Amino acid sequence: MPFTESITVPNDRFRSFRIGSLAILLVNQNDEWRYTSWLGDAPELPDEGHIDDLTEEYEWIRWDNAEGDEKVQLAPAFPELPLIARPHGIINIPPKGSALFHIGIPASVKILAECAGVMTPLASLPTQSLSKTWHGNQHKGTPCYALRTNARRRIEKLQCYSNDIICQVDVQNSSDEVTSFDRLYLETDHLAIYSKGEQLWASACRIKVKEAGEKFTRIIFSNTPLAPANDSTRLVEPAHGKTQKSSLFNVFTSFKDVLS
């Protein structure tokens, strides 16, 4: 993963990056940052070079910068929309029971570049194509991304790529009834991103179901991931600041009523 400290791209030079199926070409030219990206098929590009080496015409997205602005940083980020994760099949959690799930979230790449001396976010680009889904009913709801890989009980079974952020979710059934877990709606705004080795991790979260079918479910965010990543390094702070607790609307909402 090229998520590193800032690097320098001097004037009239370019750098290219490849993260998962995402390819990025970034140029510093004429007091401008110019970048273009491809998801999937991308042209073969050297890692860095002089702009005269770029023979093809690209469709650039341009940002004004000042003379002497050279710093660039790529940082991991969560996708822009909340996420829907599913287990391999419906899992029933008995009263007072709990179940730990591991979820692989495809990271986005945030491009930060120096503009008049200030590191400015230029873009947040997904490393995988994500398909949209809907959390709610036909009258109201929230657009989300559907995760292509299933939430798994054991981390070894999680189909995970190096550009995925692993999030551990501990579901605790504090109610006196069985809770069926068929889908998880996850807002990532309060999650921090950590790294351990080549792998990215998110803050662990615990969901407490106090009453079966309750409208609001309590979610508690941990300061670190759980083992084996509890000694990882924090890379990115939560987008909406640090919080310990949050109420998620209908975390376990079923879509049975949608088509009825």
Add this chain to the structure above:
Amino acid sequence: MLLDSFLLAQSTASADSFDSLIQALPSWIPDWARAKWLVKAIATLLILIIGIPIIRFITTRVAKATSKRLNVSASMLMTKAAKYALYVTLILGVLGIFGVTPTAILGAAGVAGVAIGFASQTSLSNVISGLFLIGERPFRIGDLIEVNNTTGVVDSINLLSCHLRTLDNKMVRIPNETLVKTMVTNISRHPIRRVNLDISVSYDEDINTVTRILKEEIEKHPLALEEPAPLIMFKGFGDSSLDFLVGAWAQQSDFLGVKNGLLQAIKERFDTEGIEIPFPHITLATGKAAATIPAAKRGD
């Protein structure tokens, strides 16, 4: 006759008060500046200069106050009502300078009102319909609606009519009465919408294969929602085709993107898989084949 005498009496009373006002002016003001018409003109100008900004200020405050508590349409209506009421008051004030009192105007309006009432039944109906629309709220400003085969975005809801901006940027004025009487379809009320596509394939094709391909293409489209689940229905046997209904859900903002994208993706996939999309064939016959068939003679 009675009304004329009434207006004359009111006008005389107002003129008397104006005369006393002119006499009360300071002595240093020259005689030429004491001309009644000049004083009246200055007073009118002063009322307009002070009154119009005050009206604008008040209507702005009303708009701000109502926009917090009411929806856009009701807020707009309240603001307009306040604006009209204030301007009527201002005009009455100006007319008062020239000796026309509100009582006189209302008296005249009472007589004229009966005649105007008969003539303005349609307008009144539109006003009342407008109030029903505000109360019932079948649509709001910014909604995409369809009325009598006209589709457009609601630009404004007024006392007499609603203005639609069609998708090709024409303005259509629809009387409120029409909107109450006819069927109105609000296309953008709900956040998600189903994209319905009619797909036909040749009778030679396998129904299960076609269904699988259609499902895969919806799953592949990044903007087509996974949930609610898409609908793929075998509709039946057409004249020369097997007919399917494909329904994929999309957010309102993605509707056109999903529709165009899916149609293109399905066509390309059918081409790759060798699935035939039938189309009507017309055979042109010329020469002998096109000659009229002779009718058989009786007894033949």
